[in-house]
Amino acid sequence: MSFFALKNVTKTFGGLVAVKEVSYEIEQGHIAAMIGPNGAGKSTAFNLVTGLYVPTAGEIEFDGRSIAGNKPDYVCKLGVARTFQNIRLFAFMSAVENVMAGCHVRMSAMLWDSLLHTGRQKREERAVREKALDLLRFVSLDRYADDFAHNLPYGFQRRLEIARALASDPKLLLLDEPAAGMNPREKEDLMTLIRKIRDRGITVFLIEHDMGLVMNISEKIAVLDHGEKIAEGTPAQVRNDAKVIEAYLGKTA
Amino acid sequence: MELFIQQVINGLSLGGIYALIALGYTMVYGIIELINFAHGDVYTLGSFFSLAIIGLLDASGELKGWPLFGVLALTVVGAMVLCGLVGVLLERLAYRRLRNAPRLAPLITAIGASFILENIMQLWKGPSPIPFPSVVPNVVWSFHGVNLASNELLVVLAALGLMTILQIFIYNTKLGKAMRATAQDRDAAQLMGININMTIALTFFIGSALAGVGGFVSGVYYGSTWFYNGFEAGLKAFTAAVLGGIGNVAGAMLGGFVIGMIESLTAGFISDQWATVAVFVLLVLVLIFRPSGLLGEVLPDKV
Amino acid sequence: MPNWRKFRPVDWALLVIAMFMPFLPLVDHNGGHLTVLVNAGVYMMLAIGLNIVVGFAGLLDLGYAAFFAIGSYTYAMVASPQFGLHFSFWPMVLMSAFVAALFGIILGAPTLRLRGDYLAIVTLGFGEIVPQTFLNLQKFTGGPNGISAIDQPKLFGYHFGLNPLPYYYLVLVLLAVSLFLANNLRTSRLGRAWMAIREDEIAAAHMGINTTTTKLAAFSLGASFSGLSGVVNASLLTLVSPDQFKFNVSITVLSMLVLGGMGSLPGVVIGSAALSILNFWLLPEANNLAAMVGVHIDFTQYKFMLYGIILVVVMLFKPEGLYGSEQRKAELKERGTSVAAEENAEYEEMPRETVL
Numbered sequence: 039m040s041f042f043a044l045k046n047v048t049k050t051f052g053g054l055v056a057v058k059e060v061s062y063e064i065e066q067g068h069i070a071a072m073i074g075p076n077g078a079g080k081s082t083a084f085n086l087v088t089g090l091y092v093p094t095a096g097e098i099e100f101d102g103r104s105i106a107g108n109k110p111d112y113v114c115k116l117g118v119a120r121t122f123q124n125i126r127l128f129a130f131m132s133a134v135e136n137v138m139a140g141c142h143v144r145m146s147a148m149l150w151d152s153l154l155h156t157g158r159q160k161r162e163e164r165a166v167r168e169k170a171l172d173l174l175r176f177v178s179l180d181r182y183a184d185d186f187a188h189n190l191p192y193g194f195q196r197r198l199e200i201a202r203a204l205a206s207d208p209k210l211l212l213l214d215e216p217a218a219g220m221n222p223r224e225k226e227d228l229m230t231l232i233r234k235i236r237d238r239g240i241t242v243f244l245i246e247h248d249m250g251l252v253m254n255i256s257e258k259i260a261v262l263d264h265g266e267k268i269a270e271g272t273p274a275q276v277r278n279d280a281k282v283i284e285a286y287l288g289k290t291a
Numbered sequence: 292m293e294l295f296i297q298q299v300i301n302g303l304s305l306g307g308i309y310a311l312i313a314l315g316y317t318m319v320y321g322i323i324e325l326i327n328f329a330h331g332d333v334y335t336l337g338s339f340f341s342l343a344i345i346g347l348l349d350a351s352g353e354l355k356g357w358p359l360f361g362v363l364a365l366t367v368v369g370a371m372v373l374c375g376l377v378g379v380l381l382e383r384l385a386y387r388r389l390r391n392a393p394r395l396a397p398l399i400t401a402i403g404a405s406f407i408l409e410n411i412m413q414l415w416k417g418p419s420p421i422p423f424p425s426v427v428p429n430v431v432w433s434f435h436g437v438n439l440a441s442n443e444l445l446v447v448l449a450a451l452g453l454m455t456i457l458q459i460f461i462y463n464t465k466l467g468k469a470m471r472a473t474a475q476d477r478d479a480a481q482l483m484g485i486n487i488n489m490t491i492a493l494t495f496f497i498g499s500a501l502a503g504v505g506g507f508v509s510g511v512y513y514g515s516t517w518f519y520n521g522f523e524a525g526l527k528a529f530t531a532a533v534l535g536g537i538g539n540v541a542g543a544m545l546g547g548f549v550i551g552m553i554e555s556l557t558a559g560f561i562s563d564q565w566a567t568v569a570v571f572v573l574l575v576l577v578l579i580f581r582p583s584g585l586l587g588e589v590l591p592d593k594v
Numbered sequence: 595m596p597n598w599r600k601f602r603p604v605d606w607a608l609l610v611i612a613m614f615m616p617f618l619p620l621v622d623h624n625g626g627h628l629t630v631l632v633n634a635g636v637y638m639m640l641a642i643g644l645n646i647v648v649g650f651a652g653l654l655d656l657g658y659a660a661f662f663a664i665g666s667y668t669y670a671m672v673a674s675p676q677f678g679l680h681f682s683f684w685p686m687v688l689m690s691a692f693v694a695a696l697f698g699i700i701l702g703a704p705t706l707r708l709r710g711d712y713l714a715i716v717t718l719g720f721g722e723i724v725p726q727t728f729l730n731l732q733k734f735t736g737g738p739n740g741i742s743a744i745d746q747p748k749l750f751g752y753h754f755g756l757n758p759l760p761y762y763y764l765v766l767v768l769l770a771v772s773l774f775l776a777n778n779l780r781t782s783r784l785g786r787a788w789m790a791i792r793e794d795e796i797a798a799a800h801m802g803i804n805t806t807t808t809k810l811a812a813f814s815l816g817a818s819f820s821g822l823s824g825v826v827n828a829s830l831l832t833l834v835s836p837d838q839f840k841f842n843v844s845i846t847v848l849s850m851l852v853l854g855g856m857g858s859l860p861g862v863v864i865g866s867a868a869l870s871i872l873n874f875w876l877l878p879e880a881n882n883l884a885a886m887v888g889v890h891i892d893f894t895q896y897k898f899m900l901y902g903i904i905l906v907v908v909m910l911f912k913p914e915g916l917y918g919s920e921q922r923k924a925e926l927k928e929r930g931t932s933v934a935a936e937e938n939a940e941y942e943e944m945p946r947e948t949v950l
Contacts, residue, residue: 088800090796090799090800109799109804110796110799110800111799111800111801111802111803111804111805114799114800114801114802115802119800119801120800122797126794126796126797127794127797128789128790128793128794128797128798129793129794129924129925130793130921130922130924130925131786131789131790131793131921135786135789138786139786139787139789139790139798139801139803140801142783142786142787142790142801142802142803143801143802143803144802145783147782147783147784149784149811151782151783152778152779152782152783152784152785153775153778153779153782154775154778155778155781155782159782159783162783163782163783186921186924188924202801203801205801206801206802324711325711326711326714326715384906385906385910388910389909389910392913392926393925393926394710394711395652395654395710395711395926396909396913396926397909398654398710398711398714399654399848399852399905399909400905400906400909400910402656402845402848402902402905403901403902403903403904403905403906403909404902404906405902406845406898406899406901406902406905407899407902407903407906408902409898409902410895410896410898410899410902411899413895414895418895522841523722526715526718526719526722529715533712533715562730564726564729564730565730567722567726568722568723568726568727568730571719571720571722571723572719572723574715574716574719575704575705575716575719575720578705578708578712578715578716579704579705579707579708579716582708582709582712
């Protein structure tokens with residue numbers, strides 16, 4: 039069993055086939071990407087992995103078990119964290135609270151602790167706040183710890199979402215278009231950040247439109263078009279694939 | 292057997308009233324995803340307005356032919372227009388500002404509006420039930436112990452007729468198409484040049500006008516009305532709308548008849564006391580097991 | 595510990611009033627005033643509980659009175675001539691809270707997966723079913739007449755009786771405990787999870803928060819507070835009947851939250867105190883005053899009009915309530931979807947046939 043694999047995964051909505059028999063394996067410690075035109079089924083693939091949708095057919099393996107059809111909170115507990123294409127922070131919680139909420143699944147306070155603020159609860163809260171501040175430092179947002187997520191600039195929000203995802207101590211991090219809306223400078227920083235995350239031993243799987251970024255940091259790329267995988271390989275292989283060029287540039291009749 | 296048929300007839304006429312109210316719930320929910328909690332009270336207002344107009348015209352039960360027709364037409368049209376205006380006013384004052392707020396917010400103002408309307412009606416006609424004059428002559432036919440009253444037919448025909456007109460309006464007119472477009476995607480509709488505020492106001496007008504008719508026929512059917520009628524009837528009509536698939540006009544009608552049936556059969560075969568409980572239990576079960584309703588479609592979560 | 599530096603004048607005022615409350619009976623010997631305050635306290639406890647559900651977790655519960663009814667009847671059935679049982683008051687305080695919480699789980703488990711507005715209607719349905727059931731089950735509940743001659747508490751041989759003073763202190767203690775527990779919940783792992791669900795349920799689930807059990811916790815904890823107030827209510831009135839637990843009660847408590855500020859405990863205190871004093875004291879006083887000058891108006895019949903106006907006006911113009919927090923203000927003004935308000939492109943492309 040591989041660390042992470044989609045195996046012949048299909049998802050249909052009514053009559054529409056969003057993802058069709060897609061297979062994709064990722065090795066632990068790699069940075070892997072999935073690219074494709076808008077509406078190719080990339081985000082649907084992510085939603086299948088995190089358990090928001092249940093695959094119509096096929097298997098999803100992660101860390102030695104089958105995770106297809108599990109609920110999002112359980113998938114997160116197993117070690118898969120994600121960010122969202124259109125940023126879903128807890129808009130009116132502070133940056134540090136967002137990250138602390140991300141720690142939820144690794145905390146042990148029970149109802150009783152929460153009600154009575156037991157010593158155990160207090161120690162854990164302190165530790166979690168420290169951990170959250172560390173993560174904010176890691177994404178260079180520690181200065182904004184007490185600001186509402188909503189009030190941060192766009193690029194910062196993307197980084198905060200990454201910090202929140204990291205708070206659940208994932209083994210696999212899914213990034214859904216992390217560079218969307220970023221300027222070239224911010225993209226540079228993002229690439230550095232993604233590499234730093236990988237160096238922590240976390241496998242990164244990203245969806246991205248920015249070819250420069252994808253080609254630069256990925257070890258492996260899959261290309262989706264109309265829900266089907268049309269190519270897979272190293273950046274160099276994908277770049278020169280005839281089908282990929284056709285999908286992106288259209289048929290030259 | 293007689294009891295069964297009798298209860299089915301009762302259920303159908305009860306259901307006709309629920310259906311008329313349910314249409315408004317379903318239209319408003321379809322277009323702005325709001326449970327217009329005050330809608331049940333607009334229905335009650337329909338019977339109050341009818342009473343007032345009948346009072347003004349000084350009509351009694353002796354009218355026949357054209358004078359009777361005239362009184363009925365004036366009453367129904369008057370109640371429709373007045374209720375429609377109340378609906379538009381509600382939307383303008385209590386909901387429009389909150390169109391982009393979390394759904395909780397307009398739902399709370401809707402509950403507030405409902406209380407305000409109920410209180411106004413209570414101050415207007417007092418806290419006790421009020422008799423409704425029998426303007427429409429009621430003929431009762433009996434076969435083998437089963438009674439069918441012309442008033443019951445009136446309710447069912449009014450409901451079916453108005454639903455048919457509404458269906459034709461929604462699918463075949465420009466305004467109806469604008470409503471459907473707004474329901475599907477407000478921003479895109481706006482880009483296509485549809486006046487969103489106008490369209491939503493129109494939806495409230497039509498829905499409330501239909502509730503107004505419901506108020507009138509319920510007055511005729513029950514022979515009385517009460518300021519608090521709309522609370523329970525509204526809740527049951529909402530159940531009907533959900534049962535049929537909210538946002539779906541034919542579904543609301545179907546749901547209305549089903550709810551009416553369940554209520555009257557429970558009352559006939561188990562006990563009056565449990566009829567309301569049965570309807571609410573059904574509401575809970577539908578929402579849990581088939582929230583898309585009988586004729587609705589299932590939507591996936593948005594991410 | 596509260597953050598003293600963030601204290602506003604209104605916080606200091608609340609603190610001073612709270613410190614003074616235990617000494618009030620020494621100054622004010624008017625039993626009528628104490629009765630008003632005891633009633634206010636019962637409602638404040640209800641508001642603290644509902645605030646956990648509506649304010650903290652963002653679940654609109656329109657049938658909260660059902661749990662109040664369950665709490666009241668639980669005590670009434672085991673401490674009255676109804677079945678000849680006379681259980682002691684004190685353990686029943688905890689027991690009723692527990693029973694109400696249990697019903698919170700029973701009613702919440704199947705329904706909490708529903709979307710917010712549907713949940714509101716289902717809870718409303720429960721709110722109607724529960725008193726109707728108590729009404730129908732005449733053998734156990736006394737039907738429309740309810741259960742009367744309910745036992746009053748005894749403490750070290752002291753009978754509470756009809757004197758409001760012991761109730762005043764009982765309610766004060768229960769309120770202090772309730773506020774302490776509710777505040778602990780707010781600033782804990784569970785409270786943060788509620789806040790996350792309130793802001794974005796899907797994101798919360800992806801952060802590993804089990805949304806079903808977390809919401810269930812809010813529902814049942816909220817219910818347990820109404821169980822508490824139910825016992826006090828039943829023993830205070832020595833009578834329970836189905837008409838004490840109508841939709842009006844749920845809306846009264848909701849109006850208190852909205853007025854004071856959903857989600858903030860000082861807001862809950864302010865809102866419930868204000869409406870209770872209005873309800874139990876000012877409106878009846880107004881009637882008396884009007885009668886003195888020869889006008890006979892029943893101001894109490896305008897009560898629900900007033901609640902309606904509060905719900906509409908506050909939600910439209912000051913959704914964070916009188917006390918208000920910046921967070922709630924921002925949250926209730928716009929949907930909390932950060933910068934990208936657009937929904938996912940792929941979702942939009944999915945077939946969506948709305949009939950209307």
